[in-house]
Amino acid sequence: xNRLNQExxxxxxxxxxxxxxVMRSTEKGSLSGLTFTVKDLYNIEGYKTGNxxxxxxxxxxxxxxxxxxxxxxxxxxxxxxxxxxxxxFFYSFIGENAHYGTPINSLAADRIPGGSSSGxxxxxxxxxxxxxxxxxxxxxxxxxxxxxxIYGLRPTFGRVSLKGGTAMSSSFDTAxxxxxxxxxxxxxxxxxxxxxxxxSEINNIKLGQFAFDFVDDEISDPLQKWLxxxxxxxxxxxxxxxxPDKIILDDAREAFRIIQANEIWxxxxxxxxxxxxxxxxxxxxxxxxAKTVSxxxxxxxxxxxxxxxxxxxxLVPKGSIMALPVTASLPAKxxxxxxxxxxYRAKTLSIICLAxxxxxxxxxxxxxxxxxxxxxxxxxxxxxxxxSLIEFAESIAV
Numbered sequence: 051x052n053r054l055n056q057e058x059x060x061x062x063x064x065x066x067x068x069x070x071x072v073m074r075s076t077e078k079g080s081l082s083g084l085t086f087t088v089k090d091l092y093n094i095e096g097y098k099t100g101n102x103x104x105x106x107x108x109x110x111x112x113x114x115x116x117x118x119x120x121x122x123x124x125x126x127x128x129x130x131x132x133x134x135x136x137x138x139f140f141y142s143f144i145g146e147n148a149h150y151g152t153p154i155n156s157l158a159a160d161r162i163p164g165g166s167s168s169g170x171x172x173x174x175x176x177x178x179x180x181x182x183x184x185x186x187x188x189x190x191x192x193x194x195x196x197x198x199x200i201y202g203l204r205p206t207f208g209r210v211s212l213k214g215g216t217a218m219s220s221s222f223d224t225a226x227x228x229x230x231x232x233x234x235x236x237x238x239x240x241x242x243x244x245x246x247x248x249x250s251e252i253n254n255i256k257l258g259q260f261a262f263d264f265v266d267d268e269i270s271d272p273l274q275k276w277l278x279x280x281x282x283x284x285x286x287x288x289x290x291x292x293x294p295d296k297i298i299l300d301d302a303r304e305a306f307r308i309i310q311a312n313e314i315w316x317x318x319x320x321x322x323x324x325x326x327x328x329x330x331x332x333x334x335x336x337x338x339x340a341k342t343v344s345x346x347x348x349x350x351x352x353x354x355x356x357x358x359x360x361x362x363x364x365l366v367p368k369g370s371i372m373a374l375p376v377t378a379s380l381p382a383k384x385x386x387x388x389x390x391x392x393x394y395r396a397k398t399l400s401i402i403c404l405a406x407x408x409x410x411x412x413x414x415x416x417x418x419x420x421x422x423x424x425x426x427x428x429x430x431x432x433x434x435x436x437x438s439l440i441e442f443a444e445s446i447a448v
Contacts, residue, residue, distance in 0.1 A: 084181065117213065
């Protein structure tokens with residue numbers, strides 16, 4: 051690997067101060083000529099991984115190996131520009147890091163970029179790189195992709211290697227990636243997705259009306275308008291007005307929240323109790339709550355997770371997809387009072403958690419806007435149907 055002696059113009063405050071220098075691939079492949087950034091949870095040999103936390107950075111050694119998906123991109127010919135900011139311990143989807151700052155949302159500079167893969171989305175949206183590697187536990191790729199008006203995918207659980215990345219919640223963690231255009235997005239997917247594909251033609255397109263009824267009008271109205279416009283080149287075969295098996299969105303959110311909280315404390319709790327780090331607002335409160343969630347609390351919610359997985363496997367079988375809003379609201383204004391963000395977070399988490407609980411792929415596609423602020427359509431696919439989902443997104447690219 052040869053390091054390029056060049057300086058990057060970080061116009062959107064997306065790079066971490068401890069980023070490795072630019073690394074140029076020595077290989078020729080499908081990603082040759084493309085550049086990428088890496089969320090600061092993936093290891094780069096010889097450099098520290100910070101996980102959005104200066105305290106973690108200071109108390110850990112340099113990485114001894116490079117994360118698998120970074121190796122795949124370098125091996126396919128892409129050049130790595132460096133590591134980018136993420137929310138502290140990935141425990142937020144707002145995109146504001148109290149220690150490193152907030153990456154700028156190029157399409158809505160007075161609003162949050164979304165997180166936790168904030169720097170990844172911001173670097174792509176600003177044109178600093180061609181694609182970026184992020185992660186998605188409870189929306190950390192899909193939400194910033196929607197807020198920044200770019201493509202982003204949470205793949206089928208287990209389809210992309212997480213080796214060499216920091217875990218957060220073993221029940222939900224996935225890798226993911228971003229790109230401004232669908233052609234680049236598709237190229238990256240061919241390199242990152244493993245061979246466990248379940249391909250099929252899509253012949254059943256469902257509208258998740260229950261989710262459209264749940265979100266803010268600023269999201270549902272422009273999406274419905276786009277879906278009924280000539281720009282939309284597909285028709286729905288079925289409308290899903292309610293979820294089966296008495297599944298309620300608020301209950302789904304609570305199941306996700308409890309499982310995630312228990313698992314993040316299992317991973318980081320011992321270090322937190324030993325080092326007593328200074329957390330940013332919001333993250334501190336969530337860590338304090340996570341500490342109180344017991345294993346029995348988690349076990350109880352795992353039953354609900356199974357119900358949701360079974361329900362969505364029935365709703366979205368092979369050959370079917372479902373259209374949903376990605377987020378419940380537009381990106382919030384910068385520096386909104388953290389206390390006011392609680393209900394904001396809860397509403398979006400209620401719909402974004404469904405793919406996480408079900409382990410299914412969901413892609414965020416920029417299709418419209420509200421007064422210039424991006425609004426994206428989410429397409430949920432069947433287990434292993436990632437490639438088919440991306441191909442469908444390509445067919446409707448705007």
